Amino acid sequence: MFNSFSPESVRLVDGAGLCSGRVEVKSNQSWASVCEADFDRQDAEVVCGELGCGAPAALQGGLYGGGEGQTWDKEFQCKGKESLLLDCDTSDRKINTCLPGNAVGLTCSEPDNVSLVGGGSRCAGGVEWYYQGEWRTVGADDLDQEDVAAVVV
Known part of the structure; x- marks a missing residue:
């Protein structure tokens, strides 16, 4: 009756539940934080949809901690309609715009249904x-x- 989501390539951590937290992407069997500078509203729409949440409500660096360990080294270029974040196009960063402590935090609205x-x-x-x-x-x-x-x- 309900959709059951089991995200394996993206997650939100240190938030209040599945629909809020610091954005992390699975890379080579480990999790990497995504930088605020490499992430926009269209990217957020894809993540919220992939996790079975409603539309993005807040997108802000450092909102759920600065991130620790590995950092995702590409910029997402989602159009907002992709099913999975890792289906989005990516590009290499031209310059290192990822400052320590600027992992992107995302709050999605609760599922609409x-x-x-x-x-x-x-x-x-x-x-x-x-x-x-x-x-x-x-x-x-x-x-x-x-x-x-x-x-x-």
Whole structure:
């Protein structure tokens, strides 16, 4: 019933959940932070979509930490409609514009077709799903563990 996302090439870390954090890309079996100077709104749209989140809401360097370790060495040139960030064109940096501590932070809006209602916070409550023009309450019997993980992250 729900889409189950299992991103393997991009992730958002040190945020409040799957839809916010510092952008990291998997490179040679390790994770690399992406520099703010190498990332724009179209790139953010692709990442948010790949992770199953809504549209980008905030894009700012250092928002979720400066990044540690390896840094992605290419600039993304997404058009905004690609399915995966690694499907986007890339180019080599002309000059090293990546200053320490400027890993890009991204906050995507929550998925548009799923919400939690009636709980004490935006991270708790009953699951509702927007389907065919109306919000429907989802019962426990309708969800398995992967569905819950996809919704509640």
